[in-house]
Amino acid sequence: MRLLAILSQLIVGTSLLPGRYLPLSVRGKNLIIDTDLFSDVDDAGALLLAATSPTVNLLAVNVNHPSSYSVLAASAILRHYGRGDVPIGARRPLNNVTFFDAWSYSLGEFASKVAYHYPGGSLPWGRAEDARDPIRLYRKCLSEAQDGSITIASIGFFENLSGLLNSTADDYSDLTGYELVAAKVAELVVMGGDYPSGYEFNFFGDNPQRTQHVVNTWPGRITFSGYSMGLNVSSGGRLMSDGPSSDPVRSAYLWYTYNVPRFSWDPLTLLYAMHGLDDIFEYANEYGYNQVHANGSNTWIFDEGSSDQHWLKLVMSREHAEELLDTLYLEGAAYGLTQSKVEHPDL
Numbered sequence: 001m002r003l004l005a006i007l008s009q010l011i012v013g014t015s016l017l018p019g020r021y022l023p024l025s026v027r028g029k030n031l032i033i034d035t036d037l038f039s040d041v042d043d044a045g046a047l048l049l050a051a052t053s054p055t056v057n058l059l060a061v062n063v064n065h066p067s068s069y070s071v072l073a074a075s076a077i078l079r080h081y082g083r084g085d086v087p088i089g090a091r092r093p094l095n096n097v098t099f100f101d102a103w104s105y106s107l108g109e110f111a112s113k114v115a116y117h118y119p120g121g122s123l124p125w126g127r128a129e130d131a132r133d134p135i136r137l138y139r140k141c142l143s144e145a146q147d148g149s150i151t152i153a154s155i156g157f158f159e160n161l162s163g164l165l166n167s168t169a170d171d172y173s174d175l176t177g178y179e180l181v182a183a184k185v186a187e188l189v190v191m192g193g194d195y196p197s198g199y200e201f202n203f204f205g206d207n208p209q210r211t212q213h214v215v216n217t218w219p220g221r222i223t224f225s226g227y228s229m230g231l232n233v234s235s236g237g238r239l240m241s242d243g244p245s246s247d248p249v250r251s252a253y254l255w256y257t258y259n260v261p262r263f264s265w266d267p268l269t270l271l272y273a274m275h276g277l278d279d280i281f282e283y284a285n286e287y288g289y290n291q292v293h294a295n296g297s298n299t300w301i302f303d304e305g306s307s308d309q310h311w312l313k314l315v316m317s318r319e320h321a322e323e324l325l326d327t328l329y330l331e332g333a334a335y336g337l338t339q340s341k342v343e344h345p346d347l
């Protein structure tokens, strides 16, 4: 009973969810998501949270994995939750690679299936090339924003963010990428690495040089969500068992995990990017900065002169965090039912 009381207070009464379904004009936090949406389904859970949050102004989704199916799946998910208006950028060159679990042989592929069965988004089936250039999309969003008003959630690889930093003046702005980021971005929230040191897939799995470039040179505040924190929290079980059969993220979880709750790296990262520490997280360090090495491993440098970077630690219990995510997934899925105008077959 105590757990239920705490959760209902959290969800109904406090700052985490001040009232769902507010009109766009009163949504506060300007958010851009950079996602791989390919080898783990937790990106889909994260997109559900962001697309259905009443407090987030989702400006763009950039896809950092080159599979065309990742791009189309992002479009399908956004459309289902009534956010087909959110522009999508895609790393080039695109390919038609699908995920295969050559590590444990236990996980299934979801991106192409979501894309195929939910084709009504701004990028229909077969049209991934119509996605925008992610660097141009970043520069457009940043140049149009007020200073210090944008949060970027990085829940995958670093090709797009590195490209943004390397970009030069264009028709959107006279500023370089570094200057644009320094002026416009309040915080970069990164799922990647482990803390205080480790060797994690998002940092090494694509191009560690890009990771180094972004993490070691980013001109502003960064908050990290590490491997161990997300590994400790499993979610998606109730979405699979109790969610609406027409929901694309429910289908993605079923296709990927076969009914097993999944680690929550990206959804936890989005909770922080959307709501800050709230009653969920605290900063595990007072000072210092993260250093990424050539092989993608990372080490925290405890430099008392640096206070712009932190890594997150849960203050909410693991059980509460799991319950919270599962509740938010179900609320988002219920909201999706009111937004989706396309009939989907029961999958």
Ligand SMILES: [Ca+2]
Residues within 6 Å of the ligand: 035, 036, 037, 040, 042, 043, 155, 156, 266
């Ligand atoms: Ca991811």
